Amino acid sequence: MVDAADLVVQGKGKFEELMVCSHEIAASTAQLVAASKVKADKDSTNLVKLQQASRSVNQATAGVVASTKSGKSQIEEKDTMDFSSMTLTQIKRQEMDSQVRVLELENQLQKERQRLGDLRKKHYELAGVAEGWGDGTE
The missing domain is CATH 1.20.5 (Single alpha-helices involved in coiled-coils or other helix-helix interfaces)
Structure with a gap:
């Protein structure tokens, strides 16, 4: 995701790549939590911490996607014919x-x-x- 963001900032990357990376990170995190729920004790403090971290990751990736969409729309507004x-x-x-x-x-x-x-x-x-x-x- 960092590489995709660097390329977008340099004008060499695509906003869509950055959004896809963000969605993939959120999906991988959700898979990790789901797999951990299966294997961990339901009263595990580590599982609770993992779930909290997962929520933070989801919020951060949502922020990246929102910022990316906003930046993309601002650039597109400048390119009107x-x-x-x-x-x-x-x-x-x-x-x-x-x-x-x-x-x-x-x-x-x-x-x-x-x-x-x-x-x-x-x-x-x-x-x-x-x-x-x-x-x-x-």
């Missing part, structure tokens, strides 16, 4: 170009969602094998 000097034909051409770009991005998004689903499926399969749930060929 000036249509005042454009002719009707130029505006129509820009509109058509924008529609083409939207369709391209929607197609890319659909493909990337499929890829993400395939990656998650494989991850779950490998995690199951590592935990002894099966041999991975089911």
Whole structure:
């Protein structure tokens, strides 16, 4: 996450990468707490401390995501287009170009969602094998 934040600050990274890192940290922390609840005594003081730390991590990552979204929107506000000097034909051409770009991005998004689903499926399969749930060929 620190590397992603450094890249964003330098203008070389993407805000989305920073948000994904924050979500992954929160998810990993939740998994750690869940696994600890299974193995620890329910009256364990260490478990209580871990749960408190988990809440702090969630608050911190939520703050990072909120700050990232805010920073991103401030930068995007500066990049608004000036249509005042454009002719009707130029505006129509820009509109058509924008529609083409939207369709391209929607197609890319659909493909990337499929890829993400395939990656998650494989991850779950490998995690199951590592935990002894099966041999991975089911």
